[in-house]
Amino acid sequence: MQSSRVTLADVARKAGVSRTAAxxxxxxRTDMRIAAATRQRVLDxxxxxxxxxxxxxxxxxxxxxxxxxxxxxxxxxxxxxxxxIRGALDTAxxxxxxxxxxxxxxDHEIEHGLIQQMLDRSVDAFLYASMFTxxxxxxxxxRDYPVVLLxxxxxxxxxPTVVPDEIRAGHTAARALLDAGHTDGIHVIGGRHDTVxxxxxxxxxxxxxxGIEAEVRAAGTEPASVIECAWHxxxxxxxxxxxxxxxxxxxxxxxxxxxxxxxxYHALQEHDLRVPEDVSVISFDDSDLASWLRxxxxxxxxxxxxxxxxxxxxxxxxxxxxxxLRVPMPLRSRASVAPPASFx
Numbered sequence: 001m002q003s004s005r006v007t008l009a010d011v012a013r014k015a016g017v018s019r020t021a022a023x024x025x026x027x028x029r030t031d032m033r034i035a036a037a038t039r040q041r042v043l044d045x046x047x048x049x050x051x052x053x054x055x056x057x058x059x060x061x062x063x064x065x066x067x068x069x070x071x072x073x074x075x076x077x078x079x080x081x082x083x084x085i086r087g088a089l090d091t092a093x094x095x096x097x098x099x100x101x102x103x104x105x106x107d108h109e110i111e112h113g114l115i116q117q118m119l120d121r122s123v124d125a126f127l128y129a130s131m132f133t134x135x136x137x138x139x140x141x142x143r144d145y146p147v148v149l150l151x152x153x154x155x156x157x158x159x160p161t162v163v164p165d166e167i168r169a170g171h172t173a174a175r176a177l178l179d180a181g182h183t184d185g186i187h188v189i190g191g192r193h194d195t196v197x198x199x200x201x202x203x204x205x206x207x208x209x210x211g212i213e214a215e216v217r218a219a220g221t222e223p224a225s226v227i228e229c230a231w232h233x234x235x236x237x238x239x240x241x242x243x244x245x246x247x248x249x250x251x252x253x254x255x256x257x258x259x260x261x262x263x264x265y266h267a268l269q270e271h272d273l274r275v276p277e278d279v280s281v282i283s284f285d286d287s288d289l290a291s292w293l294r295x296x297x298x299x300x301x302x303x304x305x306x307x308x309x310x311x312x313x314x315x316x317x318x319x320x321x322x323x324x325l326r327v328p329m330p331l332r333s334r335a336s337v338a339p340p341a342s343f344x
Contacts, residue, residue, distance in 0.1 A: 006051045015045040026051070068092055068099045068315060069118040070150075072129040073106040081131055084150070087308025088127060095316040099127075108139075115141050125315050127308075128152065133163055133203040150311040153203075153324075162311045165326035166204050169300045170211020172331050173282050176298065177252045180280060181339045183221050185251030188212060189240050190260050191228040198230075205231075205256060208284060212254060224250065231256055237263025245271045251340045252280040258289040261297055276338035286332045295335035303327045 012022035017038060024032045025042040045051075070088055075081050085101060092099045100118060104111040115126075119141075126145055128138045130152035138147060138157050149161040177186055192201025192209050200206075209226070216223060227244065229236040237260030244250060245267060255261035261283040268279055275281050275295055283290065286301030306327050314325070 006049045008051070010049055011042065011046045011051050014049060015041040017042060022046075066097045067121070067123045068097055068125050068127060068312065069115070069123040070099055070101045070127040070129060071111065071115060071118075072101075072103055072131065072150075074103060074131045075129055076101055076103045078131060081302075081304055083304035084129065084308040087305035087310075088312045089308075091309045091312040091316075095312070097312070097316065099312075112139055112141065115139065127311050127315070128159075129311075133166065135203070146315055148311045148314045151307060160314045161324045162307055162314065163324070163326055164204075164302055164307065165328050166207035167211045168326070169284060169329040170208040170213075171215045172211075172329065173208070173254050173284065173300050174212045174215035176282055176331060176333070176337055177254070177280060178215070178219050180252075180337050182252040182280060183219065185224050185249075185340070186216065186221075186254065187244060187250045187252070188223050188226040188254045188256070189229070189237055189244075189264060190231050190256030191226045193231055193256070194228040195230050201228075204284075208256060223254075229260075231260055234259050234263035234266070236260060238267045239263070241267035242270070245273075249273070250279055252282070252337075255281060255283040257285045258283050258287045258293075258297060258299055261299075262289050262293065265293060276336050278341045280337045280340075282337055284329075290332065290334070293336075298334045298336045299332050300329050301332050303329055 008022055008026070009019055011026070012019045015022060021032070021034055021038065022042050025034060025039050026046060070085065075084055089099055100121070100123060102114040102118065104114060124145065126142055126147045127150050128142065128147055129150035130136050133151050135155065136152035137154050138149070138159070143157070147159040149159050151163055153161055153163065174186070188209070190205065192205035194201040194205070212223065225244070227240045229240050237255055240260070241253065241264040253264055255264055261281055264281060265275060268275060273279050281297065283297055283299040284302070286299040290297040290299040310325060310327055
C-alpha cells in the first residue's frame, strides 16, 4: 500500500514531462500548446498513480478552497430539522464542495470561536442557520465572506436569505378548509405564539396568521377565534381545545404545529368528537406525528431539505440569487379534513 500522497511531481516524472506541463493538463488549462499525445500520457499517469490535487495548496494560490461552513444554533441535534443539513450536504457534493458543520447552542462566545476555527481551516463561505425562523444578526466576523442566511433574517447584515414561505403556508391551510366547505366555525389554536416569553409572537406565527386571515377574509368570513398559546408541547393544544369545547363546538381547527394538533386530537376524543366526521383538523410542519396520528393529520410541510439545498445553491451560483427567497411549503393532504358536519 502506498504510504505517501502522490504529488504532481510524481505524475510529471512518470509521464516524462515537466511539472509545469503536468499542472496545465491536470488543471484543465488550454492556454499552453501541449500535444494531444503528451496530454494523454499525463492523464494516464495520474490515473495509474491515483493522483488527487492538493486542494489546500490550490486554495492558498487561488484564495478559494470550496469549503462551506454551516454554523447553526441547534439544528444538528434535531433529527427532523437535520434534513436541512442533508439538503446542504447533497447539494454541496453536486458542486464538488465540502461542508463543515458546527453548532453553537446559541452561545455567542462559542459561535465566535467556531467561526474563527473554520476560518483558520480555510473555510471561504458560510451558511448562517437557525433552528426556528427568527431575526438574528450574524457576527461581524462574517462580513468579509460570502454568506447565506438560512432560516433567519437580519436587519443590518446584507446577505441572501432563505426562509420557509410561512405566509403562503397560512393561505394554503385556510384554503384547504374553505375548499372542504368550512366557512364558519374555524378556530386557530396557537395563534402567533403571543406569550409572556414571546410578546407579539414569533416570526412563523405572525406570518402564518397573516396568510390565514387574508385567505378567510377574501372568502368573506373571519376566524371564529384565535387562541394564543405556546407551541412547544401537546398539552398546550389539549388545554386550548378543551377550554374551547367547554364553550362551543368548532367546525374546524387550524393548529399552528403538529404538537398542538396532537393535543387537540385528545381533547376532541374526550368530548366524543371524531376527526374529521365532527371536526376537521389541519396543521403545520408535517413532522412524524402527522402521519402517525389516527386519522392521519393533514399538515403544511416545512421544507427542511429544500431550505438546505437552496442555501447552498445560492452560495455556489450567486448570480441566480435574490435578497430574500421564500421556499414553498407543500400541503400533505391526509384524512383529517372533511366537509362540515351537520349538527344543531
